[in-house]
Amino acid sequence: MNARARCGLAILWVAALGSLSCQQLQDVRDKQALRRLFRIPRGVEIVAYSGFPWLNGFGQREGLSISATYQLTPRQLERFLRTQIPEGWEPLPVAEAVRANPLYRNLNIPLEARTGFYLCRTAGDNVLYAKRTRPCACVERLNDIILGVLDTDARRLFVVVRSRY
Numbered sequence: 372m373n374a375r376a377r378c379g380l381a382i383l384w385v386a387a388l389g390s391l392s393c394q395q396l397q398d399v400r401d402k403q404a405l406r407r408l409f410r411i412p413r414g415v416e417i418v419a420y421s422g423f424p425w426l427n428g429f430g431q432r433e434g435l436s437i438s439a440t441y442q443l444t445p446r447q448l449e450r451f452l453r454t455q456i457p458e459g460w461e462p463l464p465v466a467e468a469v470r471a472n473p474l475y476r477n478l479n480i481p482l483e484a485r486t487g488f489y490l491c492r493t494a495g496d497n498v499l500y501a502k503r504t505r506p507c508a509c510v511e512r513l514n515d516i517i518l519g520v521l522d523t524d525a526r527r528l529f530v531v532v533r534s535r536y
Contacts, residue, residue, distance in 0.1 A: 397422070398420070398422055401422050401437050401499065402417065402420065402439065404437075404499040404500065404532070405437065405439050405530055405532065408492075408499070408504075408517055408530075408532065409455075409490070409517075409519050409528070409530050410454075410455050410458070411441060411528065411530075412447065412450070412451075414447065415441045415442070415443055415447050415451075415528070416441060416442045417439055417440070417441050418440050418441065418442045418527075419438075419439060419440040419479070420438070420439045420440075421436075421437070421438050421439075421479060422436075422437045422438075423435070423436050423437070433534075434534070434535075435498065435499070435515075435532065435533060435534040436531070436532075436533045436534075437499075437531070437532045437533070438478065438479040438480065438529070438530065438531045438532075439529075439530050440479075440527055440528070440529050440530075441527065441528040441529075441530070442526065442527055443526045443527070443528060444526070445526065447526075448523065448526045451521070451528070452523070456488055456521075459490055459492070459506065460488040460489065460490045460519075460521070461488060461489055461490070461491075462487075462488055463484050463485055463486060463487045463488060463489055463520070463522075464482075464483070464484065464485055465482045465484075465489050465491075465520065466508075468508070469491055469507060469508075470482050472513060474513050474515075474516055474533060474535065475516070475518070478518070478531050478533070479529070479531065480518060480519075480520050480529040480530070480531050481520055481522060481529060482520070484520050484522045486522065486523050486524045487520065487521040487522045487523040487524070488520075488521045488523070489518070489519060489520045489521070490517070490518065490519040491506065491507035491508070491516065491517070491518050492504040492505065492506060492507060492516075492517040492518075493505055493506075493507050493510050493513050493514070493515055493516060493517065494515055494517065495510075495514055495515065496514070496515075498515035498516075498517065498532055498533075498534050499532060504517060513535075514534065514535050515532070515533060515534035515535065516531065516532070516533050516534075517531075517532050518530070518531045518532075518533075519531075
């Protein structure tokens with residue numbers, strides 16, 4: 372292999388490493404945003420995560436869809452029930468009107484869960500970093516969702532943030 376080919380491969384390698392670290396950085400930021408939106412304490416273990424797209428385009432991420440699953444210990448569940456549930460969470464099952472919305476299709480979240488609580492909020496814009504959100508039921512057309520399902524039997528918290536913009 373000549374020097375020019377080696378140089379080209381080195382540039383590709385550095386670019387690949389750079390993009391990987393950008394994706395990892397975005398995933399870290401998204402996971403922090405999820406914890407903030409759902410007030411998930413640091414010690415609660417994340418057991419599954421999916422984020423799309425990881426790259427910003429002109430200041431926003433079109434078609435944003437981020438989901439995560441957290442496993443709570445019995446003590447963490449007890450604390451979460453005591454401190455977070457009074458903050459707008461409703462008893463399961465998820466309301467049929469919520470589940471009928473096309474924005475809720477193909478989510479990594481058990482909308483059919485029966486034991487526990489759910490939270491449905493919307494920001495209208497800049498969903499991951501919104502300063503104010505409103506209950507989904509108070510909005511005619513949802514442009515984004517902040518949806519959480521707490522399955523108390525499994526001690527699992529499933530969360531999704533998704534946007535149409």
